[in-house]
Amino acid sequence: MNDVKLAELRRTPNALAPHYSQFQVAKRLLLSGHSHQAWPDFALEGQIEAFQDAARDVDEKWGRAFAKADEVRAGLRTFLDDPQAELALGASTHELVLRFLSALDLRRRPRIVTTLGEFHTLRRQLTRLGEAGLDVVALPVDPVDTLAERLAGAADERTAAVFVSSVLFETSRIVPGLGELAERCLLRGVELVVDAYHAIGPAAFSIPGQGLSSAWVLGGGYKYLQLGEGNCFMRVPAHAEGMRPVVTGWFAEFDALSDEHEPGKVAYGTGASRFAGATYDPTSHYRAARVFWFFAQHGLTPAFLRRVYQHHVGLLVARFDALNAPEALITRDRTTPLEGLGGFLSLRTARAGELQRALAARGVRTDSRADYLRLGPAPYLSDDQIVSAVDILGEVLRETPWT
Structure with missing residues (x-):
């Protein structure tokens, strides 16, 4: 059994990342984990x-x-x-x-x-x-x-x-x-x-x-x-x-x-x-x-994955709040506690599609649904990658004339 620990997933590089070399997850900011996650290399076998x-x-x-x-x-x-x-x-x-x-x-x-x-x-x-x-x-x-x-x-x-x-x-x-x-x-x-x-x-x-x-x-x-x-x-x-x-x-x-x-x-x-x-x-x-089989080998159980996603979504929330973005442009649900969320952070904005494209141009993969920009982490991402992605969102919000 080669169980990973939460601390090993937070560091850079993430302990799981080498097992996803085909998708190059350590080199990419893939915040599209709620839509399509990378496959571990073992999938090719x-x-x-x-x-x-x-x-x-x-x-x-x-x-x-x-x-x-x-x-x-x-x-x-x-x-x-x-x-x-x-x-x-x-x-x-x-x-x-x-x-x-x-x-x-x-x-x-x-x-x-x-x-x-x-x-x-x-x-x-x-x-x-x-x-x-x-x-x-x-x-x-x-x-x-x-x-x-x-x-x-x-x-x-x-x-x-x-x-x-x-x-x-x-x-x-x-x-x-x-x-x-x-x-x-x-x-x-x-x-x-x-x-x-x-x-x-x-x-x-x-x-x-x-x-x-x-x-x-x-x-x-x-x-x-x-x-x-x-x-x-x-x-x-x-x-x-x-x-x-x-x-x-x-x-x-x-x-x-x-x-x-x-x-x-x-x-x-x-x-x-x-x-x-x-x-x-x-x-x-x-x-x-x-x-x-790969999940079992690395202890990626439902209970453990819940802890991983709660940590990652919590980090997204904290970093987004630190941006102090104008709520008239983009906001999040502040009435729902962290434990009431699934595996991604949804940000409400009338410019969701534009923000998704602007982020993609800077190397951050996300997606949008109607008025929601969705940021989805995955177990193979490090804390530094998540922080970098939200920082880039902040740059886009500051540098783009939205009015």
């Missing part, structure tokens, strides 16, 4: 292994590929704190959402309740379904402290599902009260879907700890888990047994291929397999399995 297995075994490679998928599930279960979680895997959360939606009885329950703060995957798809005649209700996220309660109040007997994020993708706010929302949804026969993409990794997300055993949980490894593309999941609750998604791939009957099928009736496997898709590129799972 997984991609090479996938090619080698295909070259050696040709179509017989799938046994090894499915074993890699199981390794990915095991890694994800650790970050969900749910050792027995039934997990359907997909290349994107969108394809998993489609399979879920297609399993709902939308004729009997034609209402979907969600928020105005969901990521574009849900925003776009649910809005389009609303255009097509579904009753889609989207609540404002503010005040966040009452969001779960307001969602529960909006979920009536006509509601099929409630969609909500655990950490809001624009603001980094952790949404409280999801366990109580899950209880009320279960009592009313409403499915609760929690988007945990921005929670797993930086927020020590726990399905049992948050009372979400009856919930569906969506997420992926493109961001904080450093798994790259193609590694999304949907946690399927036990009560989903018997659901029959209309959007379904032939892998969903893998467990039943040898059984006799009733003519004209589609068969499904058990557990999460009923939400499986079809033939896919397994390279992403080979890569992800190596990354999870």
Whole structure:
């Protein structure tokens, strides 16, 4: 075991940085960790292994590929704190959402309740379904402290599902009260879907700890888990047994291929397999399995990573406040304590896009969403890199005529 300590990650160079030499993280100011993190060098071994297995075994490679998928599930279960979680895997959360939606009885329950703060995957798809005649209700996220309660109040007997994020993708706010929302949804026969993409990794997300055993949980490894593309999941609750998604791939009957099928009736496997898709590129799972191995070797557990992100976000907050930037131009949420934030700092400004481009021109990678400039650290960054990035933001704010 080669555990790293928080002090080793604060120094320059960061103790983890040498393991990310392909991405050159020690030489770059990558404050885009909330969007896309660097991959450890070991990830390349997984991609090479996938090619080698295909070259050696040709179509017989799938046994090894499915074993890699199981390794990915095991890694994800650790970050969900749910050792027995039934997990359907997909290349994107969108394809998993489609399979879920297609399993709902939308004729009997034609209402979907969600928020105005969901990521574009849900925003776009649910809005389009609303255009097509579904009753889609989207609540404002503010005040966040009452969001779960307001969602529960909006979920009536006509509601099929409630969609909500655990950490809001624009603001980094952790949404409280999801366990109580899950209880009320279960009592009313409403499915609760929690988007945990921005929670797993930086927020020590726990399905049992948050009372979400009856919930569906969506997420992926493109961001904080450093798994790259193609590694999304949907946690399927036990009560989903018997659901029959209309959007379904032939892998969903893998467990039943040898059984006799009733003519004209589609068969499904058990557990999460009923939400499986079809033939896919397994390279992403080979890569992800190596990354999870790397995390385990270096003690990058959910609890430890939460400490890392809290330290980094706290440092961002302190350095930004020291800039004394004009609040008319750029500000942050000063009502939410540090423990109420996920893995990035969100700064509100009408010039978010311009600031992002100005920072990029000076070597600082960030991103923006509407009126939010987002600064996302990662475990391989040193304190000095974070300080340098915010100092450059200060230079941009001082030197650019914004009026």
